[in-house]
Amino acid sequence: MKKIKKNITIHDIARELKLDSSTISRALSDSPRVGIKTKERVLSKAKELGYRRNQMASNLRTNKTMTIGVVVPYISRHFFSEAIDGIEQTVADKDYRVIISQSHDDYKLEKKILDGLFMNRVDGLLISASMETPDSSHLSIFKDNRIPVVLFDRYFENGGLSKVIFEDKQGANDLTQHMINQGCKKIFHLAGSIDSQIYQQRYQGYREALKKNDLEFKESFVKPSSLTAEDAVEIIKEILKDKKNLPDALVCGNDISALAIMKYLDEHTEIRVPGDICIGGFSNEPASDLIKPGLTTVDQHPFMIGKTAAEMLLDFINNKEKAFRSSNTVEIKSSLIVRGSTLKKKKKIIKKNNIK
Amino acid sequence: MKKIKKNITIHDIARELKLDSSTISRALSDSPRVGIKTKERVLSKAKELGYRRNQMASNLRTNKTMTIGVVVPYISRHFFSEAIDGIEQTVADKDYRVIISQSHDDYKLEKKILDGLFMNRVDGLLISASMETPDSSHLSIFKDNRIPVVLFDRYFENGGLSKVIFEDKQGANDLTQHMINQGCKKIFHLAGSIDSQIYQQRYQGYREALKKNDLEFKESFVKPSSLTAEDAVEIIKEILKDKKNLPDALVCGNDISALAIMKYLDEHTEIRVPGDICIGGFSNEPASDLIKPGLTTVDQHPFMIGKTAAEMLLDFINNKEKAFRSSNTVEIKSSLIVRGSTLKKKKKIIKKNNIK
């Protein structure tokens, strides 16, 4: 009967073969300093005993963990789970592992998580900062210890950190322009937190499009929101109260809020989309393609964002000078997915305006 | 100017305070063997130097990693990302971290991942097996080394492992019964892989409901499918070809396929849901509540499944005898969410049949 001894180490193999543990270590890592015959004996004995390298011991000695820390606000949000998918696939390919944590948009928790990840001596960090995070000061420990960090999606201006972001401004601009092309004149904006760069950018893009087309704008067109389904419903109710000032289009900060509003309008009002109001969002949630009419949205390519960020990080890990000599920003291109929710002029394909 | 030395260790603190590193270690873990004054000096010096414990060294010595391995087929699927959310929150509360990997339903990759997780000496493992996984043989290394394992959602009969599963059979039964109550007579089933316990169970639940109600059943009512949106469309096309044998209800193995079919019917046929055909699915995808009519679905409570599995695992980690003395199976209750896609008798609330 084969007995499987627990937690076999290289010393166990060494003892059985009457060799030194250093030879075993070298044999297992295929070092040229070990004879081919010995290598074979070691490999076969390792298999026989069910040896598995203790990664922690190895990590301690080599000061490398083959582990990447990933911090996001919420794992289960479509955008983040797609981004994590991209990250995981990219790094797993190179035999890295990911430790994933969620900050729940809580700065204190985020700090605690970063501390833990540092103690685990991750080889690199990918983080999409919480809404509350004011700056990158809590990342300094990574910088001080030359552990590469790449931000993705959410970021901050200061800090000079490398990042992979989405061209939010352009996306919002395109979306708004598209609505204008459809003949919309009074376009409201459901805006996310002003503390967040990304929602700021979306707001800017919206503003610029209005300006470029000489369309009316008032501060009251902008409705700050948490962009949850519930909050969106509250806001549309509010908007509808002022019957003299109804918008004919609504640029929502995300799909979740846009979808909630469409559902509300359909179930509780006579207002029709896109006939009475055009609606657009961000993120291309799966539902956006399933409802009727489909929701026009700015696709953020979250998988690609995750993949790109992971590739950049791996590059930094392998070329540390790069990581700390300068900072790198990659902007992932947006693409506007036009669906029924903004198609007043139906079926006709509208080309981009060439107004200078 | 304060210089932050890289990678401060307890030895650095010891040197500065002219103490032994063992005293530092004990002071930092608040051992009663260190005087209170010394503790204070150590703590303040640690802070001053920016000391962070090297978890790897600690892990190696204590043979504990405070890390849980999580393996799922696809991170970005709604069900799994919700389950991971539940897992992460539960274990993070107890200061555990999660290493998350995806098997892409590939058995070979799954084996490789498990090997890696074992080498990292995770304290426990949560796994939702890949479709291809035939048995638990690749988990034996965890058993042999007394590392607790809890399966969730996907599982296998043999192996005697603890698991948290969903009552798929009951869910399918309830869904089918509900359709029958609505007056449906010819109910088809879009079935998932027969290799998977969960789809087997759903099929069984469907069958039992038909039998209990003495409804017609033929093998041809069951359509095997990969349950992707694309495949579902192919299958509904196929079904519609046989005009003499159209179903008046369709129990789909998941929401994704149900949603795809509803969209197809709406866009390409005259068939109306629920008027001509009732449709139901599994998982309560976010879109199911947003489309019109809403999709009736069996809610699987993925967050709760993840949370429960994580709690069970933590319990096993802290009580190892429990983990290996017996096996434990928790079945998470299903709940049927009735929406428009199955409501022929509109608005009337239908109570469960009491037919014995």
Add this chain to the structure above:
DNA sequence: AAAAACTATACAATCGATTGTATTTTTTAT
């Protein structure tokens, strides 16, 4: 005041793998 009991701290081994240096063995060259 000496012995006993207790505190606080130091010493040293250990976890398992890696790696620079030293030594032994084998091969090649003369």
Add this chain to the structure above:
DNA sequence: ATAAAAAATACAATCGATTGTATAGTTTTT
């Protein structure tokens, strides 16, 4: 055949924290 070169393996230190044992210093007991 012997020296030199090369190959294979052994020795020993190390990564940083933990922990059992030993020792120095202090307080209590009688």
